[in-house]
Amino acid sequence: MQNDYPCSGVPPRIALVGNPNVGKSSIFNQLTGLNQTVGNWPGKTVELAEGTLVFEGATIRIVDMPGTYSLSSYSEEELVTRDFLLSSAADVIINVVDATALERNLYLTLQLLEMGLPIILAVNFIDAAYHKGISFDFKSLQEGLGVTVIPVDASSGQGMTELMGAAMRQLRSRGGSRPPRPKYGKEMEYLIADVARELHAGNVPLPDGYPIEWISLKLIEGDPEVMRRVKLPPDLLARVSEKTSAVG
Ligand SMILES: Nc1nc2c(ncn2[C@@H]2O[C@H](COP(=O)(O)OP(=O)(O)OP(=O)(O)O)[C@@H](O)[C@H]2O)c(=O)[nH]1
Ligand SMILES: [Mg+2]
Incomplete structure (x- = not known):
């Protein structure tokens, strides 16, 4: 199945979202290479880099979002990211987290899940984490969050094909497999x-x-x-x- 997306004619868009310095731009560069342009989100001053790649015969747009620790409305970056995501500008969100600081990074993940967004989790810096002797139970993480989890190393490009494969599966599900919202008391x-x-x-x-x-x-x-x-x-x-x- 190829080129089978919700808005036929317009290439689907994937947004890279995560805390500052977690490797979003490195993943963006790995995926899009030199096919990049920079633009502003209408009415805002924050720049968003967009690039394209062809994966499994389909053209996909990738947006590199500014780094943000949270999606409250206290900074321009947070608001731009939140507006962008809630306005359905992205069909799938790749939430990039730092494997060496997973717990802190998951705060943003929970906020994305609260918003009912179609996310997958890219656990980056996996090389650094293994180097530090940190090990992971990805199956439990995946089951606990209800999202697909892909370990990646953006410095070498390891895991990029798996990451795009997971993003494509999410795209093809046409929003039908959105992760569950976290429940409170x-x-x-x-x-x-x-x-x-x-x-x-x-x-x-x-x-x-x-x-x-x-x-x-x-x-x-x-x-x-x-x-x-x-x-x-x-x-x-x-x-x-x-x-x-x-x-x-
Ligand atoms: N070892 C290792 N280094 C990485 C990895 N991913 C990114 N880096 C390095 O981490 C630094 C930050 O990466 P960026 O891609 O700029 O991070 P970012 O999330 O775009 O940062 P902001 O845009 O400032 O939020 C760079 O020096 C990268 O080379 C990784 O998986 N492993
Ligand atoms: Mg960046």
Whole structure:
């Protein structure tokens, strides 16, 4: 099966997302070589490098995102990345993590999963990790997160074919195999569902592509950017604040 993608005619796009210095650009260079251009995301000052590669006969676009530790809305990089990902600009996300600092890197992974995005995990710096004597149970990691995990070494290019193979499988599933959202305690899950119900019942306009449960979670957290973009009628705002403060 080749060239069989959701938007026929437009090459699918894969975004490389991860903490600063985890090897996103190295993977980008390994995959795209010299086929690169640099552009700005509309209305923002952050530059995004885009390149193309041909894999299994299909043309694929790859975007190298700026490094970010989180997807809250406190820096331009975070906001650009978040907007880009939530606007469905990428068909698949390769979340690049540093194998020598896996636990710290997985904080961003959880945020991507919260957003309901189709991610696969590239565990980079695998050479450095093995050198340090760190070993991994990739099967448990994969099962625990519900995402495909591929060990890679961007300095040598090891694992790139496997990584692209996994990305292509995700592309071909047409969004049908999105990983599950992480679940919180019973009380929090109840609150998320409750706020989502209120948004739905109140016919509140939501930004395109933003999952309603994610919006609910962000409203509960008081995320300033989501509060700005989702215009809650005053009575609904009061009810949401009341629910939120009852738990917090
Ligand atoms: N040993 C080893 N070095 C790597 C690997 N991947 C990247 N590097 C090195 O790590 C450094 C950072 O890599 P980059 O590709 O620039 O990382 P980045 O994620 O694009 O960084 P930012 O764009 O600043 O967020 C470079 O010196 C790379 O050569 C790897 O798998 N193994
Ligand atoms: Mg980079």
